[in-house]
Amino acid sequence: xxxxxxxxxxxxALRDALAREPxxxxxxxxxxxxxxxxAVSKGMLDEFGPERVRDTPLSELGFTGIxxxxxxxxxxxxxxxxxxxxxxxxxxxxxxxxALYRHMSGGQFSVPLVIRTSSGAGRQLAAQHxxxxxxxxxxxxxxxxxxxxxxxDARGMLWPALLDPDPVIVFEYPALFNMEGECxxxxxxxxxxxxxxxxxxxxxxxxxxxxxxxxxxxxxxxxREGIDAEVLDLRVLRPLDEAALLASVRKTxxxxxxxxSWRSGGLAAEVMARIIEGAFYDxxxxxxxxxxxxxxxxxxxxxEDAALPQAGKIVAAAERLVRGAGA
Amino acid sequence: MIAxxxxxxxxxxxxxxxxxxxDMLRVRRLEEKSxxxxxxxxxxxxxxxYVGEEAVAAGAIRALEPQDNVVATYREHAHALLRxxxxxxxxxxxxxxxxxxxxxxxxxxxxxxxxxRLYGGNAIVGGGLPLAAGLALxxxxxxxxxxxxxxxxxxxxxxxxxxxxxxxxxxLWRLPVLFCCENNLYAMGxxxxxxxxxxxxxxxxxxxxxxxxxxxxxxxxxxxxxxxRGRAQVAAGDRPCFIEFLTYRFRAHSMFDPELYxxxxxxAQWKTRGPIHTYxxxxxxxxxxxxxxxxxxxxxxxxxxxxxxxxxxxxxxxPVADLARDLHTPEGQ
Ligand SMILES: Cc1ncc(C[n+]2csc(CCOP(=O)(O)OP(=O)(O)O)c2C)c(N)n1
Ligand SMILES: [Mg+2]
Numbered sequence: 001x002x003x004x005x006x007x008x009x010x011x012x013a014l015r016d017a018l019a020r021e022p023x024x025x026x027x028x029x030x031x032x033x034x035x036x037x038x039a040v041s042k043g044m045l046d047e048f049g050p051e052r053v054r055d056t057p058l059s060e061l062g063f064t065g066i067x068x069x070x071x072x073x074x075x076x077x078x079x080x081x082x083x084x085x086x087x088x089x090x091x092x093x094x095x096x097x098x099a100l101y102r103h104m105s106g107g108q109f110s111v112p113l114v115i116r117t118s119s120g121a122g123r124q125l126a127a128q129h130x131x132x133x134x135x136x137x138x139x140x141x142x143x144x145x146x147x148x149x150x151x152x153d154a155r156g157m158l159w160p161a162l163l164d165p166d167p168v169i170v171f172e173y174p175a176l177f178n179m180e181g182e183c184x185x186x187x188x189x190x191x192x193x194x195x196x197x198x199x200x201x202x203x204x205x206x207x208x209x210x211x212x213x214x215x216x217x218x219x220x221x222x223x224r225e226g227i228d229a230e231v232l233d234l235r236v237l238r239p240l241d242e243a244a245l246l247a248s249v250r251k252t253x254x255x256x257x258x259x260x261s262w263r264s265g266g267l268a269a270e271v272m273a274r275i276i277e278g279a280f281y282d283x284x285x286x287x288x289x290x291x292x293x294x295x296x297x298x299x300x301x302x303x304e305d306a307a308l309p310q311a312g313k314i315v316a317a318a319e320r321l322v323r324g325a326g327a
Numbered sequence: 328m329i330a331x332x333x334x335x336x337x338x339x340x341x342x343x344x345x346x347x348x349x350d351m352l353r354v355r356r357l358e359e360k361s362x363x364x365x366x367x368x369x370x371x372x373x374x375x376x377y378v379g380e381e382a383v384a385a386g387a388i389r390a391l392e393p394q395d396n397v398v399a400t401y402r403e404h405a406h407a408l409l410r411x412x413x414x415x416x417x418x419x420x421x422x423x424x425x426x427x428x429x430x431x432x433x434x435x436x437x438x439x440x441x442x443x444r445l446y447g448g449n450a451i452v453g454g455g456l457p458l459a460a461g462l463a464l465x466x467x468x469x470x471x472x473x474x475x476x477x478x479x480x481x482x483x484x485x486x487x488x489x490x491x492x493x494x495x496x497x498x499l500w501r502l503p504v505l506f507c508c509e510n511n512l513y514a515m516g517x518x519x520x521x522x523x524x525x526x527x528x529x530x531x532x533x534x535x536x537x538x539x540x541x542x543x544x545x546x547x548x549x550x551x552x553x554x555x556r557g558r559a560q561v562a563a564g565d566r567p568c569f570i571e572f573l574t575y576r577f578r579a580h581s582m583f584d585p586e587l588y589x590x591x592x593x594x595a596q597w598k599t600r601g602p603i604h605t606y607x608x609x610x611x612x613x614x615x616x617x618x619x620x621x622x623x624x625x626x627x628x629x630x631x632x633x634x635x636x637x638x639x640x641x642x643x644x645x646p647v648a649d650l651a652r653d654l655h656t657p658e659g660q
Contacts, residue, residue, distance in 0.1 A: 124372035
């Protein structure tokens, strides 16, 4: 065990992957000479050289597609797309090629590709740099989508993603980069299941990504008010760990889904649908959602805060479920 | 090796000659104050400064006409200011106040101003290029002869598909677009020669069949001449024009950049070509500028900055209840 930051955890994971897997290489904008946008790959150009830490021009569609081709050609590329906002320029290659290739070729070609990208708001970066598009990727069959909300996951998700014979998108969260905590030295996390981050009996708070700390904070606050909340970190956004989801809800009989993306057509909607389909008769109350307001994330701090899920909103939603609408 | 500092007489009458100097100084002081206010926590988010590149916006924007459109990037304070946006509206925007040009919703990277035909302020690299071609297409279709759309973008955008698609379409349909490439040699930490197989961007542009002009972006006279020539060609209805302004940013890419990718010596060398001091030296040498006059211009710029800060400080926060305002256009508008 050692105490490290989320950023350092990502860095160790990446270094490990490059050291252990000779076919792996990192490719993306400013991963090398600049030292990585968030300093995650700092020093790696010197350590692994320009063939394995490959800087690209601003060409998201091109270098993501090149990652796909290289994966099919026998390499194990780790494509870094600076933020999910820019992944929209690469969406075609991810959706129309990477996700479909194996199935569409009748099982002849697999795409062992890892895409790392960052997501989320909270740093006053305004609308074009603050959105959460995890759900767009989670919509598409053929890819695995994981979200690292803890230091352990930041440290441990990359390696199993690299071993996966199919495309995996790993979401990282700049809002968490400076978070510090204990991390086991040898981490083997599985990228197939959700994880209960806090046990509780009265309401399940279900979330992923940068909303996890806010949700845990809300659970603490609820505990002080005498409400015993469970916190479930989805971790895998596609395919969803439905068993874990239903187990938690069957136990607590109430669910609040917290999702930093927009409410309409989002991941929270899918999670709620699974709950309704699978645990309808176990529920004591209709499930609730705390999502971002349906606006582009604004720059001004007070507006940004107002647009995003916050602990207070989560607490209020949970209280309503537990104490009834009149509370 | 970099070129020697710009020199030679300034071929303009006093008003334009000193106007260009004042423009550059106003931008420089605005940028320096912004950096200071970022340090003080008044400005947040991303902040990209134009220090070192002032001659490009100053020279190019003075070559435009009031009816022209301007499309810019996230490094666009200069373009907004010199196009006529009050400095206070820029500063208030960076403060996140509702008196800002975008009501505080955009911040530094999203300055918009319908009254001066500034269409942003775009933080997606290359995102402005198709938009500019589209504005130009609308002008063509609505038969607004004589309007040009000036599109500013960094050389980093040249690697994006959006650049190639927009250049091709604009050339194919002979749209009135003035493509203004601010080649400051770096896209974040990626040097031009590490990102382009053909580093002569004019050769690249010429392949689309557009006019291509290369200009010294540290020399406000060269910029102004090139922009005026380019605009005239575009306005003549012939075809789009691409201008590569060779320039350099003196400061970090943004406030987060540790600048590991370039030598301090290189920056120092480029500073000898600084657009403001070389230009004022030329004006002084030809007797068009006295030290007194220079200080007057300087004081005016500082005063303008002080007033802009006061305006921003006095600004107000948009009520949270208005969060969803302007998501859609009200009926009948
Ligand atoms: C599509 C997209 N990819 C990546 C980024 C991140 N990014 C912001 S600015 C920048 C460098 C752009 O360089 P250039 O176009 O030369 O403009 P400069 O900053 O030098 O003015 C990068 C990579 C972005 N904003 N948009
Ligand atoms: Mg550049």
